Amino acid sequence: MTDQLQRFLFDDFEIRGEIANADNSFSEIIKNHNFSPEVANLVGELLIATTLLTAMLKFEGKIAVQLQGDGPVKMAVINANQDLQVRGTARVDGDTTGLSFSELVGKGHMMITITPDEGERYQGIVDINHDSLSACLENYFEQSEQLPTRVILHAKHGEKSCAAGLLIQTLPATSDTHEEDFQHVSALAQTVKAEELYELTQEDLLFRLYHQDALRLFEKQSITFKCSCSKERCLSSLASIAPEEIMDIINESGAIEMHCEYCASDYRFEVNDLQILLGDDHNQQH
Ligand SMILES: [Zn+2]
Incomplete structure (x- = not known):
C-alpha cells in the first residue's frame, strides 16, 4: 500500500x-x-x-x-x-x-x-x-x-x-x-x-x-x-481583466487559452464562453 x-x-x-x-x-x-x-x-x-x-x-x-x-x-x-x-x-x-x-x-x-x-x-x-x-x-x-x-x-x-x-x-x-x-x-x-x-x-x-x-x-x-484547477476558476481569474483587454486577445488569437502549470490541463475560451464577463455588447463581434 x-x-x-x-x-x-x-x-x-x-x-x-x-x-x-x-x-x-x-x-x-x-x-x-x-x-x-x-x-x-x-x-x-x-x-x-x-x-x-x-x-x-x-x-x-x-x-x-x-x-x-x-x-x-x-x-x-x-x-x-x-x-x-x-x-x-x-x-x-x-x-x-x-x-x-x-x-x-x-x-x-x-x-x-x-x-x-x-x-x-x-x-x-x-x-x-x-x-x-x-x-x-x-x-x-x-x-x-x-x-x-x-x-x-x-x-x-x-x-x-x-x-x-x-x-x-x-x-x-x-x-x-x-x-x-x-x-x-x-x-x-x-x-x-x-x-x-x-x-x-x-x-x-x-x-x-x-x-x-x-x-x-x-x-x-x-x-x-488532485489539481484544483477548473473552468470556473479560470473564468474567475479572467474576471479581474478588463473586458477590452480580453476582446483584444480574442480578436488577435480567436480565443483565450489558459494552461495549468500543475497538471498541464489546457482551457480554451471563445467569445461565446465569455459572455458573462464581456457583457452583451460583444456577442455579435464574431
Ligand atoms: Zn491543474
Whole structure:
C-alpha cells in the first residue's frame, strides 16, 4: 500500500512522529513535466515534506511549501489540503545535471504558507542555507517553534518512482528527560535507509526501528494527487481583466487559452464562453 500518511505517538516520551510514502502522487505530479532526475527528486522530497507538514493544519485549509532561489530551480512548490490532496510544480531554467540540493536552488528561501478556510493566513520563511531540504525543515522548526525535529526525506524518480519520509518531533515538553528521549528516538530514525522507506510497510518499518518503545498509531490517511484547477476558476481569474483587454486577445488569437502549470490541463475560451464577463455588447463581434 502506498500513498499513505501514518501519524504516531510514543507512549513513554513527549515525542510525535509521522511516516509517509507517496509513490503514485509523485509519479502523477512529475508525469506532465519534463524534469531532469535531479529536479524530479527534489519535487518528490518536497512532496513528502509537505504531506508531513499537513499536521500543522489544525483546521480545514491549505498548506503550500515553496522554494525560491537563484539557482536553476527558480521555484518549486507543493500544495496540499487537510485531506492530503496534493499537487505541485517547479520552474527550471538551465542545466541541472549532477547538481546537489543547494546547487539546484542556490541562494533563496523556503516559504511555508498555511491558509485556513476560515481565519488568518500564516506564512513562515527561512533562508535556504543547508545542504538538504530535510535540514532546511529541521532549521525551520528549530527557529520558528523551538521544537527539536528530525526529518528524513527520500525520492527517486525512475521506472518505478518512489518518495517517502519520516518526521520525529518533540512535543512542547515538560519532562526532565525530553532531550535524551529525543536523542534516542532521533538516532534510531537516522538509521533508516531509503530502500527501507520505499519497500517496507509502514508498520514493519516502525517495528524495525522502535520495537523496544511503545508506540500508539493513529488512523492512516490516504494521499492523493488532485489539481484544483477548473473552468470556473479560470473564468474567475479572467474576471479581474478588463473586458477590452480580453476582446483584444480574442480578436488577435480567436480565443483565450489558459494552461495549468500543475497538471498541464489546457482551457480554451471563445467569445461565446465569455459572455458573462464581456457583457452583451460583444456577442455579435464574431
Ligand atoms: Zn491543474
